[in-house]
Amino acid sequence: MVGRPAAERPFARIAARLAAVSLPRWRRILIALYLLAAIGDTAGKALASNPDVNRAGARALPARAAVEVTEARRPRGNFEIFRAAPGHLLAGEDLYAWYPDELQDQFKYSPAFAMLFTPFAWLPWTLALFLWGAVNAFALFIAIERLLPQRAALVALAFLLPEVLRAMQNAQSNALVAALIIFAFVALERGRIWRAAAAIVFGAAIKLFPLAALTFALPRRAAIRTGLATAAASVLMLALPLLVTPASTLASQYRSWRAIEASDALLRLFSAMELVHRWSGVDWANSPIQVAGTGILLAPLALRRERWTDHRFRLRYLCSLLLYVVLFNHMAERASFVIAFTGMAIWFASEPRTAWRTAMFGVAFVTIPLMATVLPVPAFLKSETGTLYRVALPTLMIWGAMQWALWRRQESEASALSDARDGDRIGLDVGERPFVLTSPTAVS
Secondary structure, three states: OOOOOOOHHHHHHHHHHHHOOEHHHHHHHHHHHHHHHHHHHHHHHHHHHOHHHHHHHHHHOOHHHHHHHHHOOOOOOHHHHHHHHHHHHHOOOOOOOOOOOOOOOOOOOOHHHHHHOHHHHHOOHHHHHHHHHHHHHHHHHHHHHHHOOHHHHHHHHHHHHHHHHHHHHHOOOHHHHHHHHHHHHHHHHOOOHHHHHHHHHHHHHHOOHHHHHHHHHOOOOOHHHHHHHHHHHHHHHHHHHHHOOOHHHHHHHHHHHHHHHHHOOOOOOOOHHHHHHHHHOOOOOHHHHHHHHHHHHHHHHHHOHHHOOOHHHHHHHHHHHHHHHHHOOOOOOHHHHHHHHHHHHHHHHHOEOOHHHHHHHHHHHHHHHHHHHOOOOOHHHHOHHHHHHHHHHHHHHHHHHHHHHHHOOOOOOOOHHHHOOOOOEOOEOOOOOEOOEOOHHHOO
16 A cells, blocks of 8 residues: 555555455345345335325425325336236237226237236236336346356446336336347357247347347357247247137237337437437438448448457447447337446446546446436436436447447457456456456455
8 A cells, every 4th residue: 555645545445345255245235235126116116005105205295296106106107007918918908008097008018928927917016016126137137147257247237236226116127128138149159049039039029129139140150040949939929828818809919019019100219319300400210210220230240250259249249239229219218228228237347447438337327327316316407308318328429339349350358258257256456457346466
């Protein structure tokens, strides 16, 4: 510590204490935090739906907050929409009709997803809500652990925690979708084509864009086999509701699903298309911008074939795709950005740490998860325009950096991931090496 500026000493002491904690202990801490997030989210919603607690809370809060608390007395959001869908499917009712007396929005997922959600519809509401949150959180937890070496995985999971908590508050399926995309990548990396196909099809039963994960097969030279396996699995998934509904009714459900998807095609929400519209002032159609984004995503795969054997190149492509499916999705809601931020966290945890990368990720970490959970947000950033710029703009900038890295020629430097396998303890690397968790000897 001799000769160090006084300002550096507290950080060095903190780093040394972190270095003394073993990786298994850090993993247990993160598991506990993810579990507590699911418990806390469920407990908060259960209390808000209790009439006595709700009335007491509404009286104690300012008028605007009191209105929101009062509305929470009767849950009618995403989770209730999911829970109602199996009943409508079994009754032969249109899954995609409005049910304004029960729900605040329409069901917009596949009939197969309605069928798969049946266990959550049968369980008591509180238990089902907790399990749904836990499934989303721990599917992503396990997926990242399978993708990255332990240290890099723990870094990514630590940064992801507030965004996963934010995703739980909406009871959406986006964390699960991100996990399934990663599972597909990991399966193809290990040559398990049928597992990859199952992950892709399961994801597409929730939201269509996980089909983009089929492109992971290109660098592995397994595109035809993966495509055939995915087609076979898709047939089974599409036919799954036939176990509980007649073929004619199911065909009608799929027509309704196609219609509701088409009706939303002109939306832009928090996508790159909306950014282009705000910047240009022109009411562009979505499709040209989406086609351009797809071309930019796929160009490195087509023109950097010599890098197909480079695991680092393939991992960067995974990160890029996780951002792409949100940026160029006309239905990109705020809750969708847990998918994009997963890609950012993996990118940051697995790449060499540089000042520009740290700065870009730091801005995204503040504006996306922290401003949605723990930091006070100025009123102008809570507006639709403010939210667009604080979530979509950092995502677009980081996606550009990822694409630039994919265009680079083969690198001679050692892989950040191989560095992450050395040592068995935890600490923050403060040097200009890959940003991974390092052994105690790396912290002086």
